Amino acid sequence: xxxxxxxxxxxxxxxxxxxxxxxxxxxxxxxxxxxxxxxxxxxxxxxxxxxxxxxxxxxxxxxxxxxxxxxxxxxxxxxxxxxxxxxxxxxxxxxxxxxxxxxxxxxxxxxxxxxxxxxxxxxxxxxxxxxxxxxxxxxxxxxxxxxxxxxxxxxxxxxxxxxxxxxxxxxxxxxxxxxxxxxxxxxxxxxxxxxxxxxxxxxxxxxxxxxxxxxxxxxxxxxxxxxxxxxxxxxxxxxxxxxxxxxxxxxxxxxxxxxxxxxxxxxxxxxxxxxxxxxxxxxxxxxxxxxxxxxxxxxxxxxxxxxxxxxxxxxxxxxxxxxxxxxxxxxxxxxxxxxxxxxxxxxxxxxxxxxxxxxxxxxxxxxxxxxxxxxxxxxxxxxxxxxxxxxxxxxxxxxxxxxxxxxxxxxxxxxxxxxxxxxx
Amino acid sequence: xxxxxxxxxxxxxxxxxxxxxxxxxxxxxxxxxxxxxxxxxxxxxxxxxxxxxxxxxxxxxxxxxxxxxxxxxxxxxxxxxxxxxxxxxxxxxxxxxxxxxxxxxxxxxxxxxxxxxxxxxxxxxxxxxxxxxxxxxxxxxxxxxxxxxxxxxxxxxxxxxxxxxxxxxxxxxxxxxxxxxxxxxxxxxxxxxxxxxxxxxxxxxxxxxxxxxxxxxxxxxxxxxxxxxxxxxxxxxxxxxxxxxxxxxxxxxxxxxxxxxxxxxxxxxxxxxxxxxxxxxxxxxxxxxxxxxxxxxxxxxxxxxxxxxxxxxxxxxxxxxxxxxxxxxxx
Numbered sequence: 001x002x003x004x005x006x007x008x009x010x011x012x013x014x015x016x017x018x019x020x021x022x023x024x025x026x027x028x029x030x031x032x033x034x035x036x037x038x039x040x041x042x043x044x045x046x047x048x049x050x051x052x053x054x055x056x057x058x059x060x061x062x063x064x065x066x067x068x069x070x071x072x073x074x075x076x077x078x079x080x081x082x083x084x085x086x087x088x089x090x091x092x093x094x095x096x097x098x099x100x101x102x103x104x105x106x107x108x109x110x111x112x113x114x115x116x117x118x119x120x121x122x123x124x125x126x127x128x129x130x131x132x133x134x135x136x137x138x139x140x141x142x143x144x145x146x147x148x149x150x151x152x153x154x155x156x157x158x159x160x161x162x163x164x165x166x167x168x169x170x171x172x173x174x175x176x177x178x179x180x181x182x183x184x185x186x187x188x189x190x191x192x193x194x195x196x197x198x199x200x201x202x203x204x205x206x207x208x209x210x211x212x213x214x215x216x217x218x219x220x221x222x223x224x225x226x227x228x229x230x231x232x233x234x235x236x237x238x239x240x241x242x243x244x245x246x247x248x249x250x251x252x253x254x255x256x257x258x259x260x261x262x263x264x265x266x267x268x269x270x271x272x273x274x275x276x277x278x279x280x281x282x283x284x285x286x287x288x289x290x291x292x293x294x295x296x297x298x299x300x301x302x303x304x305x306x307x308x309x310x311x312x313x314x315x316x317x318x319x320x321x322x323x324x325x326x327x328x329x330x331x332x333x334x335x336x337x338x339x340x341x342x343x344x345x346x347x348x349x350x351x352x353x354x355x356x357x358x359x360x361x362x363x364x365x366x367x368x369x370x371x372x373x374x375x376x377x378x379x380x381x382x383x384x385x386x387x388x389x390x391x392x393x394x395x396x397x398x399x400x401x402x403x404x405x406x407x408x409x410x411x412x413x414x415x416x417x418x419x420x421x422x423x424x
Numbered sequence: 425x426x427x428x429x430x431x432x433x434x435x436x437x438x439x440x441x442x443x444x445x446x447x448x449x450x451x452x453x454x455x456x457x458x459x460x461x462x463x464x465x466x467x468x469x470x471x472x473x474x475x476x477x478x479x480x481x482x483x484x485x486x487x488x489x490x491x492x493x494x495x496x497x498x499x500x501x502x503x504x505x506x507x508x509x510x511x512x513x514x515x516x517x518x519x520x521x522x523x524x525x526x527x528x529x530x531x532x533x534x535x536x537x538x539x540x541x542x543x544x545x546x547x548x549x550x551x552x553x554x555x556x557x558x559x560x561x562x563x564x565x566x567x568x569x570x571x572x573x574x575x576x577x578x579x580x581x582x583x584x585x586x587x588x589x590x591x592x593x594x595x596x597x598x599x600x601x602x603x604x605x606x607x608x609x610x611x612x613x614x615x616x617x618x619x620x621x622x623x624x625x626x627x628x629x630x631x632x633x634x635x636x637x638x639x640x641x642x643x644x645x646x647x648x649x650x651x652x653x654x655x656x657x658x659x660x661x662x663x664x665x666x667x668x669x670x671x672x673x674x675x676x677x678x679x680x681x682x683x684x685x686x687x688x689x690x691x692x693x694x695x696x697x698x699x700x701x702x703x704x705x706x707x708x709x710x711x712x713x714x715x716x717x718x719x720x721x722x723x724x725x726x727x728x729x730x731x732x733x734x735x736x737x738x739x740x741x742x743x744x745x746x747x748x749x750x751x752x753x754x755x
Binding site for chain 1: 508
């Protein structure tokens with residue numbers, strides 16, 4: 001009997017420890033790590049995961065929270081910050097253990113990762129029953145295998161910010177061609193200023209910022225033109241060599257270059273409409289925005305955050321109600337435009353007079369019509385998006401820093417891209 | 425055969441006391457029964473096992489199980505779509521994929537360079553710091569406090585501060601340009617041939633306080649009479665360091681060497697904060713490459729295969745560490 005007793009004792013100890021561990025894991029109280037439930041009648045908490053660090057974007061979320069809590073008494077919105085490079089992984093991990101937030105605000109280009117990871121719930125039924133469905137253009141829906149999983153309430157895209165005071169000092173006008181732009185950067189450099197700021201971080205942000213220049217030379221994911229890719233990488237390498245672009249850009253995400261430009265000693269910044277609030281508060285000089293001088297073939301991605309309902313939201317009805325009352329409502333989209341500078345996705349709001357009369361938003365709105373490209377390219381299979389983004393980002397970063405020659409950087413990137421998207 | 429002649433020991437009692445007294449054997453059946461209940465060696469073992477149980481369980485749940493999963497993942501095709509489902513076995517395809525792409529061999533070379541820099545500087549300056557801290561006084565106390573502060577700083581904070589200090593317009597370049605030591609800022613973090621060295625230097629800076637504190641503890645244990653005898657014999661400070669401190673700190677050096685190698689080998693956080701693996705791929709060491717593959721490209725199988733390579737390196741060093749600890753205890 002003794003051995004049995006001993007074994008039983010050990011098992012009891014193991015069971016007790018496991019029970020304690022499990023008890024410690026589930027506190028039973030609402031947690032910022034996941035959906036906190038509530039009933040579907042309108043009360044409860046909506047947990048929103050986001051990766052915003054810009055103070056204006058956080059202000060937009062606070063406005064959405066107030067809008068929803070005021071119009072839905074008894075509800076609480078819990079905005080939870082998750083770093084950009086962790087949010088997808090965290091959501092996929094949560095989904096494997098059948099938990100997660102009510103709403104995920106993600107980079108629209110990476111929605112496929114979350115969909116494939118089972119972190120998002122299909123929205124077709126809700127979308128079908130929504131009275132304003134016709135207001136959302138097809139391009140703002142994130143669809144996989146015929147099902148819609150996420151939507152965009154606004155569009156973000158790139159344009160060329162310029163320091164108007166500096167242009168005047170140099171006796172120049174905003175550039176309309178790449179040659180004019182390079183001449184202006186050279187003139188700025190000669191006067192002791194910098195030419196341009198952009199990101200050179202070896203990740204998806206560089207892929208996003210290199211896209212206009214690449215497409216301008218004819219490189220697309222349908223046409224993997226190595227000569228065009230090499231030409232663009234050679235050009236950006238030259239910008240760094242000439243001192244027009246700081247090679248330190250290889251350590252900057254998209255936020256830092258704009259702050260550097262807003263400090264006032266750089267002529268141009270390749271950056272987005274979502275920096276409008278930051279420009280108004282930080283730039284102590286006259287500035288303006290123009291479309292990127294990328295010619296007739298050049299394209300800019302129509303990016304921005306997409307929002308989806310978590311696959312394991314305990315209150316998906318309330319989560320959907322939150323989306324349609326904030327991100328997807330005319331009031332919410334106008335608030336985002338006013339606070340951050342985001343372009344409304346709704347057809348009825350995009351034509352609002354407040355958008356058309358804003359001189360800074362007009363070039364972005366024109367870019368949507370003239371240069372807009374879906375993000376990511378539909379030529380990239382959803383499972384290959386991240387591989388392609390990293391390969392192109394590393395090539396861009398290598399070219400700026402001179403780690404490899406533009407030719408080698410192009411060849412290395414193309415090998416990965418071709419393998420990822422299955423093209424020879 | 426031995427058995428006990430007094431009450432069984434309580435936990436923590438000296439077990440050897442009870443097993444030392446030989447007595448005559450009792451009847452086969454009854455004796456066996458009694459031995460099973462009262463054998464102090466077994467009782468002591470049982471107590472030890474009971475004490476080991478929580479740590480063993482913790483290790484099993486939080487280390488061994490994840491390691492088994494990591495090894496399984498390394499030989500499987502795992503993506504976000506299959507993470508929660510059954511994993512398809514692909515053998516060594518992930519290792520081959522990483523190797524053929526060139527990413528793994530390049531990362532191994534970078535990791536080795538990184539480890540060599542961190543180890544040489546960490547050990548050398550750590551030892552020198554300990555020699556400086558051995559004497560008591562206000563300055564050594566201030567230096568000691570400073571070292572503890574640096575050691576206690578979270579790597580993310582430390583790395584962010586160094587990123588600013590080493591920036592194009594950071595403090596170091598400010599001094600260099602101010603003193604006209606160079607005609608353009610030094611590209612500490614954005615030149616492919618300098619970035620890896622810069623991050624390794626910062627990593628060394630972070631490990632020096634730990635090494636110095638451990639060395640100092642070892643040096644403080646050296647009998648002061650040894651130094652007095654050396655001084656009577658006319659030894660100067662350098663000779664004290666060479667002929668007393670170095671040999672007497674050798675066992676500590678061995679342990680620290682292995683710990684510093686492991687520290688350098690698994691370094692990730694400073695690279696993540698300061699260069700994100702760039703420029704290009706210039707600071708993609710094995711741990712960072714594994715992170716990129718698993719959590720940026722979402723190829724969990726490939727990332728796991730790279731991580732297993734890192735793990736093997738750390739495992740070899742862990743074995744060396746264990747052996748050196750045993751050897752030191754033996755001495």
